[in-house]
Amino acid sequence: MAEALAKISQVQGLGMIQIRANLLRSGEVIARAVDLVLPAPMLTTRQGERMLGWMSPDELILIAPQPQIAGLLAALEEALEGHHALVVDVSDMRVVFDIQGARADQALAKLCPADAANLPEAGLRRTRAAQAACGFWRHGQGFRLMGFRSVADYLRGILEGAAAPGTHLDPR
Structure with a gap:
């Protein structure tokens, strides 16, 4: 056979945050907020169980254990205040x-x-x-x-x- x-x-147990922004202007702010290096096109960066992935020239996906999502979402919203950006929990x-x-x-x-x-x-x-x-x-x-x-x-x-x-x- x-x-x-x-x-x-x-x-099970993964959470995801979609991030839309001008990565040239806001990329380093995003990277600092989630404590990950900004990925190059078509690549990911990882630390522990968290991963930041490049989805398009103005889009990233942050994947982390579900219990971390609320804190990461709050950190991103605070860091991106004043930036033209969209940060959404798309886990569900x-x-x-x-x-x-x-x-x-x-x-x-x-x-x-x-x-x-x-x-x-x-x-x-x-x-x-x-x-x-x-x-x-x-x-x-x-x-x-x-x-x-x-x-x-x-x-x-x-x-x-x-x-x-x-x-x-x-x-x-």
Whole structure:
């Protein structure tokens, strides 16, 4: 019997803050407020269980354990007072899945047009998994995939299908 490409599990207990701002003007203020280095395009910076990821030229995502979110949100709001910025707790609208195993990149390759195998260690890639918008980054022996909670069941189903032995899914 063939072995699964990866193990899929939903991650609990993470919180997320979406940050929209002119990163050239406000980036260092944001970085100081959350005690993380501002990431370069398509990369992340991490400290302990917190991660700051570059999503676009004017957008970052801060991921941290849920109990830290209220304090981080308050710190960001205070630091960005007077800046043209948006800081929103998006924890309840997102879902995160772990895709773990030596062949996790092959499972993602069935669903995503992005090249997971060559993603840098600190990389963050926005893409799609089949028809759902998502982002993914390296985590442990595999990846973490973030998507909208409204399509959580769909994401779980396609991830489990892609990880199953012998499946061939077309991401288009």
